[in-house]
Amino acid sequence: MEVEYNIAGRILAKEGSRVISLAEILASPEAGSGATCAADLSEDVLSAYCKAVSAQNACKVYLWKDREEYGNANVFNGGSDYEVVNEVCFLCIYDSGCEVLRERTNCWNEKIDAVVSYNV
Incomplete structure (x- = not known):
């Protein structure tokens, strides 16, 4: 079983x-x-x-970590697919050093999608 980590974030400054x-x-x-x-x-x-980056820049900062475990799943008629079988996503949001949100979900957190393509 392979494990893949993705960590990224975005600073939303003026x-x-x-x-x-x-x-x-x-x-x-x-x-x-x-x-x-x-x-x-x-x-x-x-x-x-x-929190540190948010306080330093006096703005909102999003940071996420996505952990995906890959393995065999959906075995039908002797075949198999190699795909994500377990996922944990962590998201934290700070605004000017104050915590807005900190949560862990067992799937991709769709709140991140709005920030990934965000342009100020």
């Missing part, structure tokens, strides 16, 4: 929106020196990073 990359999060003080990949970043670390 000057314009900007994507937050995994490399940027890993290089931050909140991630600590032991974090080298997405799997190393806990929800608490991501929330701390989101």
Whole structure:
């Protein structure tokens, strides 16, 4: 079984929106020196990073981590499909350093879709 992590975010500042990359999060003080990949970043670390960036920029910041487990599913007539069999999605939103939302869902959190294509 393979596990895939996706971590991304977006800063929604008055000057314009900007994507937050995994490399940027890993290089931050909140991630600590032991974090080298997405799997190393806990929800608490991501929330701390989101809060810090939000306070620093005095704006709304979205940050999400999606964990997908791939495996065999939907076996019919001796065949199989290799697809996502388990998913956990974490989303946190801070506005000027104040927590707006912090939640975990067992599927893709559709609240993220509105932010992915957001342009200020």
